[in-house]
Amino acid sequence: MDERKECCFVHDKKERTNKEYKDLVNRLSRIEGQVRGIRKMVEGGSYCPDILIQVSAVNAALNSFNKVLLASHIRTCVAEDIREGNDETIDELVTVLQKLMR
16 A cells, blocks of 8 residues: 555545554444443442443543544645645644544
8 A cells, every 4th residue: 555645635535554444443442342341330239430441441441542533634635735735734733633622
């Protein structure tokens, strides 16, 4: 696979290396499994604090996923757009960061 990435600002899609793709999908699969586990806890009448702790773990996993994806986006798409003179990508990044920090 070509190491040069398509910029997110210019394109609606981004090509990822197989390693990056597998890492992101594996993280999401683990999170999905955690959420299914929480559903089973609710259905099984588990004690509220135990469920809350698991929900907190899912939130932490999602935050970690966001950090990995955001770092990749900045290193590839944002950096490439800036090098190419597409400064609009900075506004896009600021908007994304504001949404993530709500």
